[in-house]
Amino acid sequence: MISAELLGFIAGALATSSTIPQLVRIFRLKSAYEISTAFTILLLSGISLWLVYGLYLSLTPVIIWNAIGAGCVATLLFAKLKYGRKP
Amino acid sequence: MISAELLGFIAGALATSSTIPQLVRIFRLKSAYEISTAFTILLLSGISLWLVYGLYLSLTPVIIWNAIGAGCVATLLFAKLKYGRKP
Numbered sequence: 811m812i813s814a815e816l817l818g819f820i821a822g823a824l825a826t827s828s829t830i831p832q833l834v835r836i837f838r839l840k841s842a843y844e845i846s847t848a849f850t851i852l853l854l855s856g857i858s859l860w861l862v863y864g865l866y867l868s869l870t871p872v873i874i875w876n877a878i879g880a881g882c883v884a885t886l887l888f889a890k891l892k893y894g895r896k897p
Numbered sequence: 898m899i900s901a902e903l904l905g906f907i908a909g910a911l912a913t914s915s916t917i918p919q920l921v922r923i924f925r926l927k928s929a930y931e932i933s934t935a936f937t938i939l940l941l942s943g944i945s946l947w948l949v950y951g952l953y954l955s956l957t958p959v960i961i962w963n964a965i966g967a968g969c970v971a972t973l974l975f976a977k978l979k980y981g982r983k984p
Contacts, residue, residue: 814953821950825943831935844931848918856912863908863958866901871950 815871822875829882833889842893850887857883902958909962916969920976929980937974944970 836842857879864872923929944966951959 818950821943821946824939828936828939831933835933839931846918846922849915852911852915856908859908863905
């Protein structure tokens, strides 16, 4: 049996690191036309609230990964605003 | 003060529902060229592990939203496989 905390760390590492190849792809293609603005804004809001939830319940992996994730998704929103127009 | 559980429900509702406009956009454009395959696979793995984490710690909002989220991201992966080629 592995601890819940370790599981949370692996889960968060996977979910948060998923944004990295997506960011790389957008910045490489210099196009984010297919990315939905609503997707990035809703996801950023949700991740920010998960961060508050983690702080409420002192869930270390929830806090760490959602803090990093918020930064990654904010970068995705920036990329959408920069490269979102029809190519 | 609102309860942590209510906060978790709102956080999850926002984060999970974010995939809906992204799915709508991909299926409407019939193109997922800009979506990273690694993004969808890593996110699906991460969400699935968050679900297990929620089950370990009996965190109701974590369980519910990650179960629904896994379905949404699996659909995104399907869309990427279907519409991922260069338009």
